[in-house]
Amino acid sequence: MAEETAGLSIGQVAERTGLSVHALRFYEREGILADPVRRESNGRRVYSEDDLEWLEMCVKFRSSGMPLDTIRQYTELVRQGPGNEEQRLALLRGHQERVTAQIHELNEFLKVISHKVEIYQDHLARGVADCLWTPPSTAAHGTAPELAAE
Amino acid sequence: MAEETAGLSIGQVAERTGLSVHALRFYEREGILADPVRRESNGRRVYSEDDLEWLEMCVKFRSSGMPLDTIRQYTELVRQGPGNEEQRLALLRGHQERVTAQIHELNEFLKVISHKVEIYQDHLARGVADCLWTPPSTAAHGTAPELAAE
DNA sequence: CTAGAAGCTAGAGAGCGCTCTAGGTCAAGC
């Protein structure tokens, strides 16, 4: 049962998290890991499964737009141990709200862009000869199709 | 009816788009505007309502994560006039897909973070004395609450 | 014994998207 389950090299962690080894060392310098990662006798980093899980959570935080600075704050709270749950909760809820807001915004924008896409699709389906789109009449600069597409 | 509807100063456009005047000049340098913006005799920029609408669209593109470079490409296509609708469509669809994917990802993550938030809320509701969370047993570094919260 | 792969540190560099500075013009109001 002595799998190498406990004890991952930086390369393995990079592979599993999708972060580069550079990024992993960078994150450590930035205090993004609960502990500064244990080392082998030769100085090489040894990541535990817990470290891996933590990093995976960080990746999710990052990809949902949380800045490293905030992740660091959260890490710091966890590092301090129990007693600051309110602060952790506040931080998480703040992010939760930002993510929610962002999803709403993206959904709004998705409507807009989908509408534009439809318009272009219709236009192309009807054939390029369809010149509803480029009346050289308004010599000004009326990019009608664009503005119409909104 | 001679409102100043046609002819906005950079300051007015900044106010209405939420972009800074710096950003507006920057966008122009970067080729983000269909034309390089007309000028008054004294060299000051005069934005039309069309410019404003275009910029508002750019703001939406940006806030949905489209890089300036892609916006520039799109602008370039529009500037070239009709005949490249397929390319515009491809670009828009590419972005549409990225936005859709991002919404999915964010929704996924929202579940995770909401779960964490709930756990912390329950924990705090049950009172801090509840020590399910910090068993000093696993002296290693088992940040159980964190990992449990996932 | 040696080559190659993987790791290490410290620190420079890069890409993006602004943001700001320096130094100046121009028009309006006191």
Added chain:
DNA sequence: GCTTGACCTAGAGCGCTCTCTAGCTTCTAG
């Protein structure tokens, strides 16, 4: 006449998040 404020250009600087380099060690396989 002078100040104030909005505008101008060219270009430097910044915050963030990595990414890469240089120079070195250490392990493994042939």
